[in-house]
Amino acid sequence: MAILRMLCKYQSLKVSLGAGVGIYLLLTLVSFGFNKVIWSPRVVHRDKFNTNFGDHFDKWVAHRQHLPRSSVFDANSDRIFYSNIQGYSDKKLSSSRTKADGSFAELKRLFGVDVFGGDSSDVNPPMLPPSLNLDEVPFMRDSHYKPSECPKTVSSITKYSRWFRERFQPDIKILLERTDVDVYSDYYKLLHYRLPFGLRLSNKTQLTTILNHPSFTNLPLYAEGRPQGCLSCAVVGCGGILNGSGAGAEIDSHDYVFRLNRALSTGRYAEDVGHKTSYYTFFPESMHAKDVEDKNATFFYAMFKAYDLDYAINMLNNDDPPRYFSRGRLYHLRKPNIDKRKLKIIHPDFFRYVFTRYLDNKAVRPTTGAIVVFLALHLCDEVDIYGFGYDPRFTLHYYDRTFQSHTDWGTALHDVDNERELWRKLHEEGALRLFKRDL
Ligand SMILES: *[C@@H]1O[C@H](CO)[C@@H](O)[C@H](O)[C@H]1NC(C)=O
Numbered sequence: 001m002a003i004l005r006m007l008c009k010y011q012s013l014k015v016s017l018g019a020g021v022g023i024y025l026l027l028t029l030v031s032f033g034f035n036k037v038i039w040s041p042r043v044v045h046r047d048k049f050n051t052n053f054g055d056h057f058d059k060w061v062a063h064r065q066h067l068p069r070s071s072v073f074d075a076n077s078d079r080i081f082y083s084n085i086q087g088y089s090d091k092k093l094s095s096s097r098t099k100a101d102g103s104f105a106e107l108k109r110l111f112g113v114d115v116f117g118g119d120s121s122d123v124n125p126p127m128l129p130p131s132l133n134l135d136e137v138p139f140m141r142d143s144h145y146k147p148s149e150c151p152k153t154v155s156s157i158t159k160y161s162r163w164f165r166e167r168f169q170p171d172i173k174i175l176l177e178r179t180d181v182d183v184y185s186d187y188y189k190l191l192h193y194r195l196p197f198g199l200r201l202s203n204k205t206q207l208t209t210i211l212n213h214p215s216f217t218n219l220p221l222y223a224e225g226r227p228q229g230c231l232s233c234a235v236v237g238c239g240g241i242l243n244g245s246g247a248g249a250e251i252d253s254h255d256y257v258f259r260l261n262r263a264l265s266t267g268r269y270a271e272d273v274g275h276k277t278s279y280y281t282f283f284p285e286s287m288h289a290k291d292v293e294d295k296n297a298t299f300f301y302a303m304f305k306a307y308d309l310d311y312a313i314n315m316l317n318n319d320d321p322p323r324y325f326s327r328g329r330l331y332h333l334r335k336p337n338i339d340k341r342k343l344k345i346i347h348p349d350f351f352r353y354v355f356t357r358y359l360d361n362k363a364v365r366p367t368t369g370a371i372v373v374f375l376a377l378h379l380c381d382e383v384d385i386y387g388f389g390y391d392p393r394f395t396l397h398y399y400d401r402t403f404q405s406h407t408d409w410g411t412a413l414h415d416v417d418n419e420r421e422l423w424r425k426l427h428e429e430g431a432l433r434l435f436k437r438d439l
Pocket residue numbers: 124203204205206
């Protein structure tokens with residue numbers, strides 16, 4: 001139905017926007033065809049469609065100015081058009097003869113109507129065309145960011161390593177906040193890509209519900225500001241290399257311990273993996289909050305797909321997770337029993353940052369493990385990672401009862417070799433220490 005509705009709207013498009021926009025419309029439609037699949041913008045490269053949108057905008061403005069002020073816009077065509085400009089032609093926009101500065105307020109002034117329906121009654125997010133290239137839109141910056149005062153911190157590595165300097169953006173936005181949806185200029189930046197890399201096609205009502213939910217207090221990460229001194233962090237993956245390692249005490253000696261997925265850390269596991277958990281990262285299918293014993297833990301929620309918004313709402317309402325139908329199977333997911341005041345949502349730009357800067361857009365999306373390692377690299381001064389690297393000499397997970405080979409695992413969505421190489425590289429450049437073991 002949604003596709004049909006879209007088709008009808010496109011067919012009623014009155015303004016000829018030129019071949020470039022035609023291609024964009026086609027791509028938008030193609031992306032709808034992949035509704036259940038993560039849209040992979042790498043399929044097409046923008047430079048193949050080197051259209052001058054600035055000229056089109058001029059024509060469009062001229063056309064618009066002859067319309068009566070009360071005209072009802074074809075919202076889809078306007079929105080599509082504007083976003084083409086917003087992505088990479090702000091300069092052309094400001095030099096256009098209307099002297100529009102490209103801001104939403106300016107567009108509103110020019111056209112006398114709210115082009116973007118810019119108030120909370122705008123329930124449906126505008127339809128922007130997909131940005132074709134994940135590198136295209138600049139990463140958002142965290143306005144609260146303060147550099148660490150520790151003399152030797154992760155960003156010090158940028159002085160010595162060109163590879164790291166070209167990739168590391170210390171003030172990248174890490175957590176999603178109300179303003180990301182409530183402030184229009186921020187929200188529109190996030191409409192270029194679909195989850196996990198943006199909020200394109202995500203239900204805005206749901207986003208607003210989540211971010212303004214009374215249980216989602218979204219307290220600052222460090223209640224009393226960033227702690228003084230140098231922060232050491234351990235990131236504990238689930239790799240079988242930890243089985244029998246005896247590394248638990250060493251792990252717990254760090255200021256903060258990051259865990260993810262099945263973070264079993266009680267009983268016989270504690271000796272190998274420790275039991276402190278400062279930050280636990282999960283997505284609906286990987287949620288094992290029950291294994292997190294540490295009552296002080298903060299929870300990072302990773303949203304990969306539309307369902308994850310439904311799941312977030314139920315989690316905040318303390319309801320059971322909504323049922324989930326995928327590939328002919330009905331899923332009942334575990335109910336996360338966590339302190340909602342300790343819940344944080346990872347920012348889509350952070351996914352995109354990790355994916356494009358460090359994983360070179362390989363595979364469809366980064367693993368949760370990769371996301372957590374980079375959370376640590378951005379929140380700590382010194383990072384040691386344990387149970388990473390997919391070492392085939394060991395069983396897949398440290399908690400496996402019988403040996404599980406790595407090839408048995410469904411790794412289709414991820415590029416495991418690529419990540420293994422990344423940990424090695426980060427270790428070599430001195431950005432972190434990768435825990436290794438002799439047999
Ligand atoms: C968005 O979510 C709201 C609340 O769950 C729902 O009522 C609405 O139908 C959804 N909109 C779309 C376009 O799916």
